[in-house]
Amino acid sequence: MNRAQLGAALRALRVASGKEAKAVARSALMSPSKLSKIENAKLAASATDVERILTAIGVSDEVKAEYTEAARASATEATAWRLLKRIGVHKGQQATKALEAQMSTLRLFQPALVPGLLQTPEYIRAVLQRHNLSEDSLSRTINGRLERQAVLYDNAKSLRFIITEPVLRWRIVPPQMMAAQLDRIVSISRLSHVDIYVVPLRIQQRDIANHAFVIRDDRMATVETVHAEVVVTDPRDVGLYVEKFEGFERVALSGDHMRGLVEGIRDDFLREQETG
Template sequence: MSSPSSSAQAARQALGGRLREIRLDAGLTARALGQLMGRHPAKISRIEHGTTSPSAEDIQAWCVHCNARNQASDLIASLRAVEGMWIEWRRMERTGLRQAQESRRPLYERTRSFRVYSPALVPGIIQTPAYTTAILTAIGRRRSLPDDISEAVAVRMDRQRYLHEGDHRFAVLIEESALRSGIGGIEVMAAQLAHLIVTAALPTVSLGIVPARPDRDAAWTVEGFWIFDDVQVAVELVSGHLTITQPREIEMYAQVYAELAEIAVYGPAARSIITAAIDALGA
């Protein structure tokens, strides 16, 4: 599947450019290389222009016929990096949800500044165990995944130690509508909202609530995203997980975050909205 991100497209084009240089250094035309590899010349052209991703087998054959065997392993590593920018959920979660949760650990360890925007759910880093259980149970059921919910919840809860350890900082924006989503039922939701008030008092957390109002202007609701330092953006879509590393795209998300942060409310005003959401539950 092609990624909807220009980060992945730029990386694919860079890989294609390296393969083209190898072909030219070997003195081969695209047609001649295609014949040697048993591939149509049009595919060679699509690979070089980044419109088609090569397979590992394509790269191996390419390097063999261009007398560049010593470059094959590095090029295949680049291919894996490109493929990792867009991962379908069925691939990421093929062994269950625990492994998918665990795979995020290195990113959290090395990141110092987290900027989070969540339009529909309370972000995982400030979820209660019961709220996380409700969400992961629904995901597991929807995607017909192996039942390792309790293990996945434990991994996500362990991740919350970064709220208290080291010099990590979390700036979190949540849409007011997410406070009224009813995840897990009244008791689960009420406890989660109360936990938000407690979490907002942590010195490592800045919690903003984006209020529901008729004059949002250009700062409309967008997909949820996480910005890790200024290095990477993670976006969770319906069909898969998107990793963005292109500086221009990261800046776009940073700009949207800044616009949303400007209309968000904090401190007592945020607590007032959260408390109103708790009262509306009638718990």
């Protein structure tokens, strides 16, 4: 859990408790301004800060222990996947949902997989099964990701996705399910506030699709690596990710051209299913 996710989770817990920020801040021995900065990821919360905030809110000792440990990890701005797995992958989905509820603009670049917000249930299950989760944890995490997808229908937000063509061809699930996944991408692309771009293989490229990243409101970028999730908040570094996103956006297909490419690949999967 990174700084932004932790802040969003603390805010969600406070709101759910019905307690006002001033009262929580007073009980936590901090100023309302400091609490606001922690909740909005403008200030990293120490483990002591988190413990005091959660004590003021009145959560259970178990919840307090989990978020205090997350605070210790988030101080490095990198959260190892093994820590998230220990805390509960489904709780990571809850924290991300809270973060997405607060943002107004999302830009996501994904060169390896269909973005989580666009995934079908079957695709989600196939992706998560790599992590050897228990069936209960797997089900809760799938449900958490599906619940997050409600943000797609909030037309007050601007959501922009860029994926590379190999993503559409990477066989995470059988052909028929891949066809259904591509149909979903086409369907979501017709929402007025959602833009989906595909970088085609046939176009000469000047940049490299290194890894996935998400930019939220130009104030933070989240980078997925093999071992951890890294959060970037320095405006100069966030700007590098914005520049990279816009570079791929300029050479990507969108609208009917994008849908034509996706539908062509979908039809290939359907023909393969029929002859298989």
